[in-house]
Amino acid sequence: MTLNRNIGPFSTTAVGLGEMGLTIEGYPSHELALETIHAGLDAGCRMIDTAWAYYAPGEEEQTGEKLTREALQTWHGPREDVLVATKIGLRRDFDESGKPIWPRDGKPEHLIAYGKQSVQALGVDAIDLLYMHRHDPEVPYNESIEAVRELLDQGVARYAGVSNVTIEQLDVARGILGDRLIAVQNQFSPVHLETRDVLDYCARLGLAFVCWSPLGGFRHPYDDHLFDPFRKVAAARGVSYQQVTLAWELAQGDHMFVIPGCHRPATFLDSFKAGDLELTAEELAQLSA
Template sequence: MRYTTLGAGHPRVSAVGLGCMGMTSADGSESPRTLDRAAELGITLLDTADAYDRGANEDLLGRWLRHARREEVVVSTKFGLRHDPDTGMVATVDTSPEYVPVACDASLRRLGTDYIDVYYIHRRDPEVPIEDTVGAMAALVSAGKVAHLGLSEVSVETLRRAHAVHPIAAIQLEYSLFTRNVVEGDMLRTCRELGVAVVAYSPLGRGMLAGLLSSRADLDDSDGRRRWPRFAAENIAANLALVHNLKQVAATIGCTPAQAALAWLLAQGDDIVPIPGTKQVRYLEQNVAAAELTLTTDQVRQLAEAVPMSGVAGDRYPKAALDRIGH
């Protein structure tokens, strides 16, 4: 495994992390073994959030941490999304300074640890000054409850304002061959100017770039991706055509489509850290192997050309979720 740091002078982490969100979804029986295997393979960055299964995801990771070497892993979690107790759906975004310590203490209890390595704002309430939220988070650092601070899906302006209050180690952004415009350009230039790492979530386009889908019919009726625009009936065929292109380039490289997509991200710079999510050991092992691939300049170009952003059909989020990002 290769290693890098989350921003200038921040924690050392594996070049490929592990997104834990799906581990508590249906048929997550293999999840504990997947976490064990991740540690064996040298993955040190584990990402969760209090919103994932309303705390159950943090509970799962906490149970695993009790038997792990805590000092050898970098645990990141997020706060800010609050659920409706009746529907279970995200109802509000709360980044008020009063809520920050409450959310943190709850995460610490579920994780069974006395500190969080990287604590992120999951989504930002634009009505709450970012300075107030980050100020409350900085108090957690002073108290020893949090080591480093992060943001997720905010604007360049918000990143600058937050960093002026307390150094930001990383920003989580959706980044993949399917979604490049969110990171590339002003955001990436600003991150590099400030020494902020980009933690790339959904680096496999919510699984589509792995090349295992042939049509929308492959998605079970209970599969949550059915409500995502890029998997919609009117969009999926165009997107799967791009995945076909990816498969062809991956074959010339001698790897799987997922490995090619992850290797392309890693080739964008040591400050780009993808966190592909999986609950199965076989996919984890395939993802980790991508860190050993060294693409040529020509292969990086071919992959980008195989999946042009202009050809991607559908938004990356449903409208309600789109309304919560970019503040």
């Protein structure tokens, strides 16, 4: 039994596939990337999370959206059942030391152009769920969100979300987008608990909360010991600690979603099983301690 939940009017799987690792630096071969998405869809996953900015700096833009399109076009299952979410407002570049970075671009006219490029790259009539990726401090947040509203009004996207937001920014977005705002995507995991206030606020508002980097992120810039309690529960259950971690995140409320990343089918297939893993009250208490 796959765990399904509602994001606005969409019923979809609580575990979605985070596409980023398949197209940013460190990406696998194109064949393996397609195989990974197909394996997830074949297992029953019905949400893919990508972004305009999922490409390696210096390479072709929007490769994540293009990969998503190709994966769906070459998949033999019910394409119309898959919720595709993308994001606009970031680009890729290198800093002076050659390190890849994510420059922000929230200028309204640019956002309108990015949204139109996203719908094209995804090869859809309209984007199911379009997030404003991250606030650009050079542009008042309301002006960026008004551009997202314009994209909804033009039919480029059906519903909107906001990502990397504070409660104050979420309130600005709610004021402009009304009930067409259906989701918030913030970082949340045992090693990144900072946005619990937004998570709780979303529960009160009835908005979906989608955890990004739900396993801490594939670059591991965190204290790995924080996963020890999850390893303990996992050992007793005979499952991976990643599954326990994702199940714990999903147990934070019925509005919770996770989008684990992956570079190969095996990791996503294991993560996807978290939707079937119901933790007991005792285990949850152990993990919250």
